[in-house]
Amino acid sequence: MRAFDVPGRSPVHAENGMAATSHPLATASALTILKEGGNAVDAAIAAAATLCVVEPQMTGIGGDCFAIVAEPDGTIHGLNGSGRAAKGADAAWYRDNGHAEIPLFSAHAVTVPGALRAWEALARRFGTLSFNRIFQDAIRYGEHGYPVAPRVAFDWARAVDGLMRDPGAERHLLIAGKAPVAGQRHAQPALAATLKRVARDGADAFYTGEIAAEIAATVQGAGGFLVEEDLAGMQADWVKPLSTPYGGHDLLELPPNGQGMVAMIIANILDSVGARECAPDSAARYHLMIEAARLAYAVRDAMLADPAAMTVAAEQLVSKEFAATLASRIDPRRRATDVALPTLPSSDTVYLTVVDRDRRAVSFINSLYDSFGARLVTPKSGVALQNRGACFTLEEGHPNELKPGKRPLHTIIPAMTVQGGRQAISFGVMGGAYQPLGHAHVLSNMLDHGMDPQAAIDHPRLFFDDEGVIRVESGIARKVIRGLREYGHTVEPAERPHGGGQAIVIDWTSGFLIGGSDPRKDGCALGY
DSSP states (O other): OOTSSSSSOEEEEEEEEEEEEEEHHHHHHHHHHTTTTOOOOHHHHHHHHHHHHSTTOOOOTTTTEEEEEEEESSSSSEEEEEEOOOOOOHHHHHHHTSSSSSSSGGOOOOOOOOHHHHHHHHHHOOOOHHHHTTTTTHHHHHHHHHEEEEHHHHHHHHHHHHHTHHHHHHHHBBBBTOOOOOEEEEEOOHHHHHHHHHHOOOOOOHHHHHHHHHHHHHHHHOOOOOHHHHHHHOOOEEEEEEEETTTTEEEEEEEBBBSSHHHHHHHHHHTTTTGGOOOOOOOHHHHHHHHHHHHHHHHHHOOOSOGOOSSHHHHHHHHHHHHHHHHTTTTBOOOOEEEEEOOOOOOOEEEEEEEEOOOOOOEEEEEEETTTTTBOOOOOTTTTTTGGGGGSSSSSTTTOOTTTTOOBBOOOOOOOEEETTTEEEEEEESSTTHHHHHHHHHHHHHHTTTHHHHHHHSSSSEEEEEEOOEOOOOOOOOOOOOOOHHOOOOOOESSOOOOOEEEEEETTTTEEEEEEEOOSSOEEEEEO
């Protein structure tokens, strides 16, 4: 039970359906679909489409999508909707032209957008409503405008300089050269028109024809390699989720090229070292989380890539035996000095989850990668293009080396747990590299420390930066910070909150749904 005399919010309880997203307008879109008789897949796509308009710094139809779907009978499906590098792009070209890495905000970082193919695949397999109905809210907000939410405005203001460098971004995403402020109306009529075409003609309207030609021309005009054939070849792939036991549940994550396996490695290490025995707000627990994450991210940096290029199978890396070998390197009272930290990518992403009356559950994540992606926007169709290609390495021979038509290491990861053969928790945490640690932290809060989903998400977070400095949110107590410093960590305040997240717990005993949504964003959970 939370303390009602301090700031906070209660979890949401409902029976017939629930949605939790990072923006209240998107949650409302999903709930409307559920009330009209649509299922969780219909509602999730509706929420995602709305988010592409009202939270444009975080997501868009020019980005990628991953999802986990649990059917009412407990059958689980995974979907990888991540795009590939242009077939004309190769790491050797960049090395020969003096690049040590792919420029973050550039046409060179643009990969094929996968989101709409993923939405289409989900709708065809599980949906009951047409895109014409599902996109209605998104189209209306694009045409007539919407009030900019506070966190959206905060993020938007930080990206103005980059948006000013691109004519399409300036036209569609700025107002007289400035970011809109909280409460100001913003509209995206060009994007609304594009959504109308997709609603009428399907995803082919985006991946072929006039829109695809404009996307290719925009990228090529800025020096990139993407061509219309790259877009036309985009396919979303159904995949089998990875699974590992944790806290009486089975944690499910999608296999690479996403970093879900990193969350599983962290959870397995925490299980191996007995982290659940530590008090939830203790320096000892946070220390073990940090050390487990440092080891898991080092594994990610060395091995994670497009599965066709990986040298070790993900199933081996998420095994309890592998975790035990990593756990043996952890000193419960001292920071390790011999873990090489990878370069940690940032990311701007939306995560949402929906559960319907039949207990069909959808764990869904959509992203442009960095804030407004590559900061390239097609002038006519208003599509902001992702910069996911910046996650490739140019290191020759590395599993994640940029190659033609290859999928990059991906940060965005949906998650779900199963207990007794039935879906139990649908959840996810946003925040670039933070996401795997966020998954392990939120899951441990619920399964090890009995927190409801809202309390588990609210709980104060920390993460390390590229230099290994531990960046703590303001909610972490001073005595915890002192303890971490005594363990050998360098600890400083976080400049911004770490990530965001949503979760819905299915209580099969009571028959109710219990939802939470991250206060670090503008969103909420709602049910009926």
